[in-house]
Amino acid sequence: MKMIRIGMFSWESLYSIRIGGISPHVSELSEALAAEGHEVHLFTRGRGDDNEIINGVHYHRVACDQNGGIVEQMDRMCDAMYYRFLEVREKAGEFDILHGHDWHPVNVLCRIKAQFGLPFVLTFHSTEWGRNGNCYGDWWETKEISHREWLGGYESSDVIVTSPILKEEIKQIYKIPDYKIWKIPNGINVGKIKRNIDPGDVKRHYGINPFLPVVLFTGRMAYQKGPDLLVEAAARVLKKRDARFVLIGDGGMRSHCEYQAQKLGIGNSCNFLGYAPDNTVIDWFNACDLVCVPSRNEPFGIVVLEAWDAKKPVVASDAVALVENFKTGVVAYKEPSSIAWGLNYVLEGLGRNRMGKKGHDVLKKKYNWKRIAEKTLEVYEKVIEKKPYHKSM
Incomplete structure (x- = not known):
């Protein structure tokens, strides 16, 4: 397989701002993809603007202003990621594919797609419906987040979900067709947690x-x-x-x-x-x-x-x-x-x-990352080459 240049977009990672389960997923998947010989550029939030290579992954952190609501914060993050992407693209060369995680970077992914025609894959880690007790309510931010989840599912070339439960959830809520969805689980570096302690x-x-x-x-x-x-x-x-x-x-x-x-x-x-x-x-x-x-x-x-x-x-x-x-x-x-x-x-x-x-x-x-990275590369290849069919793990 030829080297693929991947743009990974996430609001959190292990080596920037950490919030929850997306951070180990994004960082460890990126490391596994880099170990397979691919060039991974991870665009994420940070305490300031900087670039760093960690475990083979190119980290591009953008400063985050945490004033205002979460939607406003993500709007500013997406703007900052867009301009950082332009800088990186100018130096590193053209990207083959983009990969976003949850709703947070959907705006920047759609913007890059519209300008450069770059396809993107979106991984759903959860839905706003699931996070809020299976009901939307009247909170305008919840409705806007739900809209961006729908938009990401609509504009992405393919969608990855981490479990059968989540697959049925997004099919029901956002009417994403079955042929567009890949089921690839989360993973862990075996031995990460086990310790010999008293x-x-x-x-x-x-x-x-x-x-x-x-x-x-x-x-x-x-x-x-x-x-x-x-x-x-x-x-x-x-x-x-x-x-x-x-x-x-x-x-x-x-x-x-x-x-x-x-x-x-x-x-x-x-x-x-x-x-x-x-x-x-x-x-x-x-x-x-x-x-x-x-x-x-x-x-x-x-x-x-x-x-x-x-x-x-x-x-x-x-x-x-x-x-x-x-x-x-x-x-x-x-x-x-x-x-x-x-x-x-x-x-x-x-x-x-x-x-x-x-x-x-x-x-x-x-649930080892090597196997998960190999399956993720199948998604990338299918999107890049426009393959018509796939099977889930």
């Missing part, structure tokens, strides 16, 4: 008895991610056994969940750590006994891969498509009593180690 030391550092089992939640404290469902489930679990619940992450529901825990009388059994650095999160993945993913809507769930990398079982809601029930974890309904049942099942020790190991085996086989 779980007791980690627990003691947070005032937790080293012999008590710990349930870990890590993610945005938002309605979509269901932390409130976990707090209610925790109260049910604690009626049966002693345990601790560690919740890592920040967001609009954090104060509500803390109040909820106090009201239920389980405040002393719940540690709300807020935003935590990577080392803290990794320590807890290795120190916990299981990971809970109680999401109401979950387009993929990279936290599941992180749990499996640490060989931990997962108790997940049925919004999470990755978990195979009673093999790599336990699947529960999106309500507290069902989640509590799943937590109790694993805390009893029923298949705990076996499920974590099975998850790790699946991870190595299906």
